[in-house]
Amino acid sequence: MLAIVCPGQGAQKPGFLSPWRELPGVEQALSSLSEAAGADLLRHGTESDADTIRDTAVAQPLLVAAGIIAAAQLHGTDEACPADVIAGHSVGELTAAAVAGVFGDEDAMRLVAVRSRAMAQSAAAEPTSMAAVVGGTREDVLAAIERHGLHAANINSAAQVVAAGSVEAIAALGEDGPAKARVLPLQVAGAFHTPYMVGAREELAAFVPSLTATDPSVPLVSNAGGEVVTSGARYLDQIVTQVASPVDWEACMGTLRKRGVTAMLEVAPAGTLVGLAKRDLKGIATATLNTPDDLEAAGALVREHAGVTASTDQED
Secondary structure, three states: OEEEEEOOOOOOOOOOOHHHHHOOOHHHHHHHHHHHHOOOHHHHOOOOOHHHHHOHHHHHHHHHHHHHHHHHHHHOOOOOOOOOEEEEOOOHHHHHHHHOOOOOHHHHHHHHHHHHHHHHHHHHOOOEEEEEEEEOOHHHHHHHHHHOOOEEEEEEEOOEEEEEEEHHHHHHHHHOOOOOEEEEEOOOOOOOOOHHHHHHHHHHHHHHHHOOOOOOOOOEEOOOOOOEEOOHHHHHHHHHHHOOOOEEHHHHHHHHHHOOOOEEEEEOOOOHHHHHHHHHOOOOEEEEEOOHHHHHHHHHHHHHHOOOOOOOOOOO
């Protein structure tokens, strides 16, 4: 049973789209996606430096476009998604929804353009940031985050929680963190997936009625507690609330485990989610689709695992 997963903000790297532009039709596809997003993704994905593509309003459309382009090479634009289940981390949920056919690629880019600009504006309202807390016990980590007036924005795995809030509180957490844990500041300019993003949520809520969503072609695992979404309308509701609510990727992995997933393929720019799976979903096969050179191995994983029922019970 194959899961395709789509990474979130922070996975982007300078020039990571360059090798994809060599494939037939990709240049034209990126031009269309750029027009829909109102951003020069061709330039940002090949020439822009790390600081430029760190900007939320640039990074999010770039990530969604990259995932759409990479996934299309797996199954062709007129064929069904080969996954048995699909999921995305944060903005990666928009990529996952596009790949699963909830809406067309251009609508996905329109949606991510609104989402990214709204989140960037909310982030600019006051100085906020995020930090990864690695290690420690979950009880101690969450208690330390609460003690400093912060929010648990991302629950990424059993060993990693991302705290978000004011810059001062993030600094205080670094100096007075939970026992046996490291606090690693992240290079982001905003407390994403917290109440600081309420303004962005409202703007997204005003936009989504302009979209027509269809039910996903494969089950879509939501960041909201790992819920399996099979309704396009339900997906739109959740993508609105997601920007100001925690991303529970650990729960998503738990859902994949319960469904008997035997393999995970992460689309470009890949590595982060497969890395988490290697620790929390031990024993499954994994592959990353970062460049066209990875297509052969990715295709082999699809052929071996798509549609295959796990031979052992993988329940918690």
